Amino acid sequence: MSAVISPIRDPLITGHKDYHQITEDICAPSERTPSAAWVTAFLISVAVLSFGVFCILWTIWFGIGTWNLNRTIGWGWDITNFVWWIGIGHAGTLISAILLLFRQKWRTGVNRAAEAMTIFAVLCAALFPGIHVGRIWVVFYFFPYPNTRGPLWVNFNSPLLWDLFAISTYFTVSLLFWYTGLVPDFATLRDRATGVRKKVYNFLSFGWTGAAKHWQRFESLSLVLAGIATPLVLSVHTIVSFDFATSVIPGWHTTIFPPYFVAGAIFSGFAMVLTLMIITRKILNLEDYITVEHVDSMNKVILLTGSIVGVAYITELVIAWYSGYIYEQFAFANRVQGVYWWAYFGMMTCNVLSPQLFWVRKFRRNIAFTFFMSIFINIGMWFERFVIIPTTLARDYLPSSWSYYVPSWVEIGIFLGTLGIFFTLYLIFTRVAPVVAIAEVKAILKSSGDQYAGEHAKQGHTAHDTHSHEEENLVH
Amino acid sequence: MSAHREILFGLYDDETDLLSAVKEANARHLHIDNVYSPFPVHGLDPLLGLQESRLHQAGFVYGAIGMLTAFLFMTWVFTRDWPIIFGGKPYWSVPAFIPITFELTVLFASIGMVVTYYAVNGQGPGVTNAVLDDRITDDKFCISFDAGHASEEEVSKFQQFLTESGAKEIRTKTI
Structure with missing residues (x-):
């Protein structure tokens, strides 16, 4: 019940909802039998997932020789996909943590689904380092544990090990944050359910009652978790960029990488959130909770981060030229006009030019256009990682080592498989859990519901009642 | 009850x-x-x-434990247990320890706070x-x-x- 109601803010909840109607609307998708669209999407996702699993098993059985990596190009689609997925995950934490600290109310409509997306994306990402080392059965060598080889420890100075710690921490913290927020909403589902469903949700809701002291601790925990998740999310992609930036490869060894990677991550993540949200709001009839206002806000973030990414690309080029270091100059000339020029062209078009269209308010508020753009940006950001990784390696110091790389069917299959894993998990999530945070939406109803805020607000029903309370609270 | x-x-x-x-x-x-x-x-x-909830104070303590665990462990490994020179840098290369120290601070603080939260709330898996x-x-x-x-x-x-x-x-x- 935050009481400051801005007259220029559009309402975030439309349809004159009351508390009960919010519960009904958001619980409905998990309480009815799945629609034909859901079943079709689920079957397709599981089929693609299965092909991915097949390709992973193929890789494990025959070794990474089944990929088209070679001595020059040691990182190909595997690490490209790893960075792409990790980047996608960042939007969820940005929405749930950073926007919580900034008290952005529009986050409540999308935070639950965005956090779920983070967790699934990080799972997909973590798969790639696991399989690209080739011998997955000794993958526990990654971790520092007392062993009989000395004990011989891992190299704590290596950015690859930092990455292991960053990503496992990121996954754990995101999962805890997400689940803690889900508990009160699982309790709502529990109290509406009967039979086996009630037992399941009773287990999932951890015995939540909604007592005042529990809500107080809940808010305290959310705030502190948001406070530490904020530097965490910035650190994760910074450390991912260290995988490249601390090496001595021209084109990778640059100080601009950390901020550039973080901006790119948020950029691609928001694009994926929009892709998912636009479909979800339509299929689950949640247009009143994920409104055009939300889409507009997310498009503004896309515009900002897209512009940061654009500036970073151009800065890289200028600094390479200005460095006077021929290998660096060659690396960038090669990216722009070398054998992989088409990847650079795709990256520039999708990431730098296309988001600039969002300066136009009409485009930002057009759902179909936004959907199209979100796909475009996802492709562009994939190209960015492809440009950075294989195309840089393809033209190394020694012309005799120069090479060219196209993925094998196994690599393509594994990438498709991760898309299958991602969408399968997301579809299950939309069936099991409330896609919009019920309690959080109720908490902003009095300040952002369309009967209280915006031009259609009922007269005399708005600020005054709630204002007086807030003022009294401030006195306390 | x-x-x-x-x-x-x-x-x-x-x-x-x-x-x-x-x-x-x-x-x-x-x-x-x-x-x-x-x-x-x-x-x-x-x-x-x-x-006011004291959960954030608990979080600080857990975070401090995580930070010390990470930093002291890496220090022990690279100065006492098995010193190795990487890239000509000193054994005790503090800047390189920062990322992992930070990550473990966050990890310990988060897990500790969430566990404490459910414990003091009397909640958890299987609780009714x-x-x-x-x-x-x-x-x-x-x-x-x-x-x-x-x-x-x-x-x-x-x-x-x-x-x-x-x-x-x-x-x-x-x-």
């Missing part, structure tokens, strides 16, 4: 009704057992005399706590009194208060 408790409670339709009712109860010096709501109602804590009314997680706001440990006179005061403060439903439940 070990012993069964008899709870008298009233359900309100709106958080503003709830807040004014709690104020009224304070004015009448009635001892409220608990207040339940479907979402956090701001301004309620001071009225109920709830102190009594629910006074199924609609408290939907759209009802509840004030409850411990009727089992109150005199008849007090119970009638509770009942009178609930009626007068605008509770839409008043019931008793043994939990």
Whole structure:
């Protein structure tokens, strides 16, 4: 019940909802039998997932020789996909943590689904380092544990090990944050359910009652978790960029990488959130909770981060030229006009030019256009990682080592498989859990519901009642 | 909960009704057992005399433990247990320890706080706590009194208060 109601803010909840109607609307998708669209999407996702699993098993059985990596190009689609997925995950934490600290109310409509997306994306990402080392059965060598080889420890100075710690921490913290927020909403589902469903949700809701002291601790925990998740999310992609930036490869060894990677991550993540949200709001009839206002806000973030990414690309080029270091100059000339020029062209078009269209308010508020753009940006950001990784390696110091790389069917299959894993998990999530945070939406109803805020607000029903309370609270 | 408790409670339709009712109860010096709501109602804590949660202090302690664990462990490994020179840098290369130290600080703080949160809330996987009314997680706001440990006179005061403060439903439940 935050009481400051801005007259220029559009309402975030439309349809004159009351508390009960919010519960009904958001619980409905998990309480009815799945629609034909859901079943079709689920079957397709599981089929693609299965092909991915097949390709992973193929890789494990025959070794990474089944990929088209070679001595020059040691990182190909595997690490490209790893960075792409990790980047996608960042939007969820940005929405749930950073926007919580900034008290952005529009986050409540999308935070639950965005956090779920983070967790699934990080799972997909973590798969790639696991399989690209080739011998997955000794993958526990990654971790520092007392062993009989000395004990011989891992190299704590290596950015690859930092990455292991960053990503496992990121996954754990995101999962805890997400689940803690889900508990009160699982309790709502529990109290509406009967039979086996009630037992399941009773287990999932951890015995939540909604007592005042529990809500107080809940808010305290959310705030502190948001406070530490904020530097965490910035650190994760910074450390991912260290995988490249601390090496001595021209084109990778640059100080601009950390901020550039973080901006790119948020950029691609928001694009994926929009892709998912636009479909979800339509299929689950949640247009009143994920409104055009939300889409507009997310498009503004896309515009900002897209512009940061654009500036970073151009800065890289200028600094390479200005460095006077021929290998660096060659690396960038090669990216722009070398054998992989088409990847650079795709990256520039999708990431730098296309988001600039969002300066136009009409485009930002057009759902179909936004959907199209979100796909475009996802492709562009994939190209960015492809440009950075294989195309840089393809033209190394020694012309005799120069090479060219196209993925094998196994690599393509594994990438498709991760898309299958991602969408399968997301579809299950939309069936099991409330896609919009019920309690959080109720908490902003009095300040952002369309009967209280915006031009259609009922007269005399708005600020005054709630204002007086807030003022009294401030006195306390 | 070990012993069964008899709870008298009233359900309100709106958080503003709830807040004014709690104020009224304070004015009448009635001892409220608990207040339940479907979402956090701001301004309620001071009225109920709830102190600020100390969860963040616990979080700081867990974070500090994580930081020391990471930093001291890496220091021990690279200066005592198995010193190795990487890239011509000193054994004790502090800047390189920063990322992992930071990550473990965050990890310990988060896990510690979440575990503490569920422990002090009396919640966790498999825990079932009594629910006074199924609609408290939907759209009802509840004030409850411990009727089992109150005199008849007090119970009638509770009942009178609930009626007068605008509770839409008043019931008793043994939990």
